[in-house]
Amino acid sequence: MTARNLCYFNGVEIDDIPIECLIQKIQSKAFPPFSFIVTPNIDHFYRLDVHENAGFINAYKNATLRVCDSRITQKLSILEKSPIKNVVPGSDLTRMLLASEWARINRILLVGASHEEAETIREKYKLSNFQHYSPPMGFIKCEHEILKCIELIKSANADITFLAVGSPQQEILADRVHKSLTGNINSGSVMLCIGASFDFLSGKIIRAPLFVQKLHMEWLFRALSDPKRLVPRYWKNFTWILTYISKKALSKTNKH
Template sequence: MKVFDIEFYRGDKASLVKELTDASQNDYSYIVTPNVNHIVQLEHNKELRRAYSHASLRICDSKILLPVLNRLKANVAEAIPGSTLTESLVEVANREGWTITVIGCEDDVVATLRQMYPNIVFNHHNPPMGFIDNPVEVERCVSFIVQHPARLIFFSVGCPRQEALALRVYESEQAVGVGLCVGASLNFLSGKIQRAPEWMQHLSLEWLHRICMEPKRLVKRYVVDAYKVFPIIVRQFKNRQSIFMGRAQQ
């Protein structure tokens, strides 16, 4: 059942890792990781909605969003943060000796990952700021991915740029592997940005930790998102109530 016009993945992390491991051997597909910020952006960003529509899976990234989804009968087994999923997949890749392509991230992040995971071949291309509005730079990213086949492609350039690029690679019909829109996940994995301690993750307070780490960038975003997402959630509950009342009257 769709919620926020999104068909969310319903399985657990172990099942997801298995599915993505299998899919990584095939023609290119990509996943997106909806959170509160994405729900807000999807209201007005047609290109992001188009990227979502072509994604093979839509994984709930937010423990705050999860109870809302399940009150709306989405039946999502668990929230799977992109950082957690990224770490699990990189561990599989290191064990199996895979190749991974990274789009975005600074050179020092990828250098650290090469040291941490010596069995992985990392291909890395970091496009310039504003690249998504430059067709030449977008095609340079697509060509790099096509010319460097990998089991996993990590798009680390932020939403909605990474989703738009993942869609463009899909439309090229030339790539292989699984693309993952992972934002800052590789920065967390490398240790460049400290992730919230486990007790904060368990209490769904990772957002608070991130605000403390990057207040200038994130305070405004989180406050605005909270303000904007509330009426969207209310509308979803009203729509769902209308559907159930209509069925009851039939």
């Protein structure tokens, strides 16, 4: 791998890489076997700060790359020593990979999402070598189910594996796969933790219009679409943002 352009946001190492360059690296197999990429957003930073889940924290430490998923994070990063230049939304990354000619001729594995969503994606992007497995709800609490996923990912011999089982489950699973296979195998797919990307791409969930995304208001569009589930989450994220800004302002005041 070439030298990495690193930034830090709230103490978390971020790979500041354009989405096109990341896609090229994935398609050219520039990563070691069973590397995994996480796409941090404000909700992830909140959970990392409150130490909500030890497995999630370890996964972030062990991830091969951490790319900025959030335009809000990018704007807030002006308070850091090295502001983040590139935003890599997980949904855009997934869509661009699937829409490429590369995806139509290479092996793809999707872990998560429903059978109906998987079939919609297969047909929409004309994927000829596409495997899908949907683990049961709560699988991350069952060692047997985790080992079943690990064995499936190992045996699939895919060129790319999309983990769409929600956070923090997907990051924890990626870390378990990475740990179990590192040093024991010479080839393997890169794993992408992409959350609800397949929900958007299959049409199950409508993504905010592009102008809303550019206004950094996609979170509001999503919150209004599922207020019972998302409003409490976004409220916690909002209070975390205020705390983050306050800490940065206090730090600068103390330096002067």
